[in-house]
Amino acid sequence: MNIRPILFILLFSLLSAGTVKAQQRYEISGRVLEKQSKQPIEFATVLIGDKESQKAITGITTTQDGTFSIEIDRGNFYIEISFIGFETVKVEEIDSSKSRIDLGDILLEENVQNLDEVTVVTEKSQTQFKLDKRIFNVGKDLSSSGASALEVLNNVPSVNVNIEGQISLRGSQGVQILINGKPSVLANDGGNALGTITADIIDRIEVITNPSAKYDAEGTSGIINIVLKKEERRGLNGSVTLNTGVPNNHSLGLSLNKRTEKFNLFSQLGIGRRTFPEDTETINRDLVNNTFLSAFGEEEKNETFYNLILGVDYLINDSNIITLSGNYAFEEESESSENNYSFSENDVLSQQWTRRESTEATNPKWQYELQYKRDFKRHEDQDLLFSALGSFFGKDQSSLFQDMTTFGIREDFMQQTRTDFKEARYTFKLDYTHPFAEKYTIETGAQYVLNDVSNDYEVSDFINGGFVANPDFTNIFDFNQNVLGVYTTAAYEADKWGIKAGLRLENTDLKTLLRTTNARNNQNYTNLFPSIHTSYKLTEDLSVQAGYSRRIYRPRLWDLNPFFTIRDNFNISTGNPNLDPEFTDSYEITTIYKLRNASLNFGVYHRYTTDVIEDVITFLDNVSTRMPLNIGTNNTTGVEFNAKYTPVNWATITTDFNYNYFKREGDFQNTSFDFEGDRWSSRMTAKFKLPAQIDLEVSGNYRSRFITFQSEVNDNIFANLGVRKKIFKGKAILNLSVRDVFASRVFLNETSQPNFFLRSRGQRGRFVTFGISYGFGKGEAMEFSGQKRF
Template structure:
């Protein structure tokens, strides 16, 4: 604007360094300053023009936040100035230029140019400006796609969502399936490095949207997503509790406005019927979300067991089918209240209710060279499971930096179970084994989590994080077994008790990170104190543990170029025994193969190291990693004790485990209609320790492989087939057999993409069979389990701005 200003900036330094030279040029300097004042005065005579208005989306009649508003010079077509709209869609600009037009743009909406407007007293009020959807432009963007890219950031890999995804309206689940190291099968199950049990975060924190209840992630569309962060070796900021990894979905600030939603209906064989409804309403201040789900399904499980007594030369065989049939109802309600642009308050709740039936029938045969006895055991079990969750969350963003924020959340969860079972043994041949038993379970569990996080970037390179978390877990399990003696049911004192479990974990952490253009380093330390108490009321048995631990973490990365990056990481993790690892009660469905917990179980600790390479070669993405894990107090989950043909197995802490492995995964889009995705993971491990005075030292290895191909067929049909292989693996007492199976799915979009038809088959060849052997000097055990083939057909429909749930056949998880 000030055309004379550059002449001052370009003055030779000698004017200031040499006073004699300055005096000599005094007249010239005074003339230049006088000319500058005249120029400024001339410009100040031009009138300032203020332009205001409000951008509204025509279809929903809702304001458009973060739309781009530009003033463009009529003659040169160059941008004069610009801004983005506020949350309420309003904007304000000022200019001294007289000849310009106004251009308004927003992704997915038609660009609008305004040439005719009236000025009144130095103000141009455009009022409400309506923008329409641009479906043709969206289709064009898909053809001229911008490939999404992966980049390294210290302790994470970041997948920035490109136009090829953000413009198609795909669901978050479909987006995740394009992220290296992450896979989503046709049912919507998410895995990281081939392992499920991934923790999903939204904007860096747990969310009801990312919970296992229902298909909430299907309601997040790609154009709401900014990036996906993959964390395979979490830093000290995250819980020290061991998981297979963390996926953090970061949403854009511009959320969809208006009423959005989707509905889905599914049928399956074996019986798997469900209906789901999702609604979302976004206004200037509130984001209201809700979900409703109902369903009924049957889960058969075919089992076979062989118990062989090598001392007495007897064999007990059992074979039968178990069912888990359940009706379920689920509702989610919540709201985000945007107090202002920096403060958001979220309140959400979830209630679910399940009604279970578990009929089973098992046939037993006893041999000692010839068949000596044969009998049948039947079960009728009924249970009700109420569960609910509620969360209050407050987030504060600061103006000085987009990552400067404070977050506080309070989460409460409850799960209950009232269950009764009737068992009957009926003799078919041999000695009389007729018997009737009953069991009763009254289970209650409450969890409370309070969390505080603070992130402070001091500049674009240096950031610190600090926070704390307090977790309270309280459980009571009243369990009773009764035997029919004569005409009365008598309680069995050896299998009846009240188990109380209380665990409190307090964690405090701090991290510091320095990240330059090419390389970075991040160090952190987490301190956790665990206070655990278990108590068997009837027998007055206690197991109290209180321990504090340090969990350091270190990450560093170096970016050689846009195609190749390298990352190293270290973290110390802990696996605290879960409730069902500690719960001593017996499952007597098959009373010759009994599973129980171990209340004296100790936590296991792991030091984890990894070195990871990532390559981006054209459209292909390749990852290669080497990792090492050292675990103490290793928990072996199925250690068998054999007596009188009865196999009782439970978890024990046995020695240490050294494991070193390599991982390779890659995605390659051969064409727009054909994409391959492969994962291979191999590790060799060494076990050392002893059990009951016997050494269990041995070396072994295992590997898994998966290949997924996605094929785009004519008529807008997507086809997917996945093959899985798991090698056999040696255990402390025996081995687990290899496993190979395949899944397939078909997907067809209809009604201009608003509707989706789904067809999926899990375990096409019914080959997903789990076999295990326990081989000891005194006994031999064989276990076989098969769930069989599952076929599901579904239809989903999205309305408003919502997209159909393309993974409507997702397995409901606990």
């Protein structure tokens, strides 16, 4: 027990009263259980408060078996027991004649909000279902120990992250990533920005497969919102985490929070270094001229990162709060690779050479935000929120490439590249929520996003003892896009039934300029994005939800930039400045059913997309070039199933299954792009509470093979393992995580066409991380720890 607050209270009483009164000491104990299943609730909050002032005196959290014991040296108090997702229990009638007060079993009942939310699980790492989103709380997921934001996302139902860090939702990559509900430089796909977000600073992941009109219309397959932590406990709280692992996986994280009557200061600091080895293989086969090009090699990427978050909340009064926060991140990258090439003609080896790469890069990123929120006394849900956010991301990169012939007459040569990338983004957002007549709510607001990007890229060839710029591969590409959106939604919420409808209007002004050729592409378009969601509660345990929304996918910088890097001269990806945006109509119906020891979620969805952006590969002189094109329409119909089952209080099993069938129709330049196929994925996780406060988690993941217009992506299977041990009464926690336990996560892509065949294979292997976390002040040890992403 921390006796300093008690000593302070006693001393204050002596000085103010001038007399000494004998104080009776009380020892209060009990056990907190879930009412329906009678299972113990760990980390429930037990608060002791003063009856007269109604202010907190002290508090504690329950242990693994739901028990607690706390002492207090004053009378006239009340006891309040609470846990997220449950009704709060307040005990005011207390027999103060006894020094030992045993409250026995305290039963907490789930707080089920009839329309907006159905709580599926009862632990901190629960998944919650709301009218238009699912919330995945990042708390007790042991396989996230030592993980990055991308690895945490890979544990979220319906979400998949491939080896290049591309994020897909229900099999589609048209996903918008938000940080704290807003666009962010940390979520930009122009670089490794998500790498600086580590698991220890993530509070929850919100998956919005069918967003309402309140949300930005960007993202044809939906929105993923990463919500970062911000502590609000009184006093000084903090925790520190230290990780080490193989291969070369080391990091240190520090979290500090200071809460006073008017201010809440919060900060996060993370530094780390990690190595990502990868085995690669590529094959290019010309079936017309009977030539064969293969490359086998190894790559290694080393990253050192620093991440600092600082912020302050200023509570002007009970109704008004201002938040000012900033985030600075800095990465240092070094990358080396060696690939051995072989070239054959008519099955006769004619050339062999080795290509080596050496790359150095620095990536500064910063973000700052001013936010104002006003709550109205008229209604607890009436509020006004304004935020202004600015961010910057830069990349200063240089690479050296050397080709050295080992067989044949191919000449040796060297090239170097220089990249100067800068992106500035400014977001202004205003939201107002107004409930009235008890069952009705209106929301309205506006958002203006300005995005200004410049990419300066230069390739130089080594000629006559010096490097000379190659104008064919050197360019400056400017990208400027401003999006203004306004929206209104109206909702009706009754005891069993409710409906929410909305309309969003967005104007997009896009300008691109390729300075080398002075080629310009200007687009300005205005679109309406309606949405409607409804929910009906059939019984206390069964709810049905349905929704519709219209979405847009705007081509990104790398989709539009017509130039490419020379990292692999034989497999090139290039942009298309003439791309138009995709538009998707999204429909879904979901049922949520709660049983005694299980919860089930089953959904059916359909997406209809026009002006589909599809990568098309052309092949010439053993060089494959991949370029995005707008081609036709796509219909996708799928089913999704999620379940959680707790057969006993020490074991929990969760599963996620998604299947969809798609049909593509379209043609381009007299070529038919019609094709159809299906894909499915599944994830299963088992969690066990073992003796000696040891937790074990095992998860398995599978993604089926699927086809694109020209290619086939092979299936993928891997398993993760996590173990956690609490020590020092939970103030310190030991974590061990193994990701890709059997080193089975192989990414294989094959393209088989009448005139050519392509194969690309990559494998990263097993990652093992050991970490320790310690909480101090009123802080608690992290049940996971942060690390840099791959």
